[in-house]
Amino acid sequence: MLTDRYDNPISTSSTKARDLYVTAVDKLLEGAPHIVEAFEAVVAEDPDFALGHAGLARAQQATGNATKAREIISKARELAGNATERETGHINVFDLLASGKTKDGFTAVADHVTAHPRDAMVAQTSTSIFGLIGFSGLPGREAEMLAFTSSLRPHYGDDWWFLSQYAFALCETGQVDKASAVIDRSMAINPRNAHGAHVRSHIDYEAGETLTGVSYLNNWLKDYDRSAVMHGHLSWHVALWSLQMGDTEQMWQRVDADVKPGVALGMPINILSDTASILYRAELAGETVPKEKWREVSAYASKFFPNPGLSFIDYHAALAHAMAGDSDALSKIISNPKGPAGELVRDAAEAFAAIAGQDWLKAERLLTHCMSDDARLGGSRAQRDLLEFSLLECLLKQGKTEEARRLLTLRRPVLADTHPVQGL
Structure with a gap:
């Protein structure tokens, strides 16, 4: 046979x-x-x-x-x-x-x-953050992903696919050096593995290797078809690093050519979350984001995800609706959150509504509660930094600068020198 x-x-x-x-x-x-x-x-x-x-x-x-x-x-x-x-x-x-x-x-x-x-x-x-464990909405999902991939380890040896998934699980549980060695083995076997290039990018992000990461990914993307499923999201990583370096020209170039609705050819979940995320992180860093860009991503969210259903999608949709001023779409998420992490979605959505209304104290309280177990919302540590930095902005707007600095140093020390929020 x-x-x-x-x-x-x-x-x-x-x-x-x-x-x-x-x-x-x-x-x-x-x-x-x-x-x-x-x-x-x-x-x-x-x-x-x-x-x-x-x-x-x-x-x-x-x-x-x-x-x-x-x-x-x-x-x-x-x-x-x-x-x-x-x-x-x-x-x-x-x-x-x-x-x-x-x-x-x-x-x-x-x-x-x-x-x-x-x-x-x-x-x-079930191996990826976008898999069944990653989107389960249950506590401890990062440890569960590592346990799941570790159970497979004796059966796969030096298989390039398995090594890339194992490396991601290691990275998301804070074992960055070990993850780096594993992904290097994977990419040596199959250097055109887009999921492996994605994991390499996350490891560089967690290690604070911004210049190394953006250089690697820009070169890797040159030979990657725009129609492939990971192209838009890898471009988001480039845009994010460009923002960190202060290269807003390259950031907008990537967003407008490869990330946003109407140009990206990937999955709707990535197009929504990547666009909403990079627009807001740009605003947090002090970049002016035209209102029309928010209306565009809000309309996209309403078209492709009209009903709440998956926490990761829902809180990014809520952000887009809040920034665009679509109170009806935002209220739909707040009043009818779905799934095992629904209560955290409601907190995040109400926090974004408060931010849009400049009620910084209310947003601070909601985000603090939401972030007590934000991994349940789904996404990577890099993606959930959106919530971390939103809370920092709320603190800064209230004059709590030292508290904001202390929080960033405690929770995301590798990013403490990147100035992710204007005024920090």
Whole structure:
């Protein structure tokens, strides 16, 4: 029986379909461009290969086409009669995820990976900060991600994909030096792994290596297709570092060419969160942000995420609505927060409303409570610095300069000399 790159038997008799499948899986794992087309080539070569259809469904989901993903996973289920037990479980996982049953999906992932740890397509659903653990909204999710990736470590050796995910989990739990060594091994094996370049960027950010990071990422992006899923978000990292260095010209160039709605080609979740984040961090640093830019991202949030549902999206949408002055859209989030971190979303949303109204004391109180366990809101430490710096601004506006400096030094010492908020 033929096997994939991870030595898992697969139910196709076509060597060409197998080779195409291995290539397609690698493309998805590395965030390469044209992942949908890669899996379409697999099912064109062997229309009866159930796992090929499951991969295509996952690729559609990963590029933001949930409706298409649900249609395609139904085809995979129809073809699963001749599949192996592992392949049947694999298809079941993606069926649950395509149907929006994330809680049941994570249970299925955990059971499946215990039995089949080298099923990387299933494992990758829970390794990233944007995965099932990262978006769980539950306390301790960073430690859980590290525990999950650590449990896989004996099964993957020096696999470039696994090393990049393990490095990210190490980074997010503060083990920056160890993470740096691991990501270097990963990128030496596959230097065009976009997710690896992303992890490298986070490690450089946490280490305070601004010049090294922006230079590396600018060079890496030269050969990365704009249509690929990570292009816009990696450009956000460049824009963020440019802002830190005071190079606002490069910051706006990246935002207007690669990050904001209408130009970025990535996932809506990244377009919303990246744009709202960089606009507000620019304002905090003293840059003038035209109101029209806020209206643009607020309208985008209302179009793509009209109803609260995921904490990470919701608090960025709330920020955009507050800055744009869309009180109706903001009230919808405040009055009806969803998910296990809903109470933190409400705090953040009300805090942004207070900031827009210059009620600095109210915003300070809300953000202080929100940040008691802000990891539950989702996103990386770098992304959640938005909340950290918002609180600093509230303190500064009340004349509490020493308290703001002390807070930054205690909570984010690596950024204490970067002047993220004007007047600090």
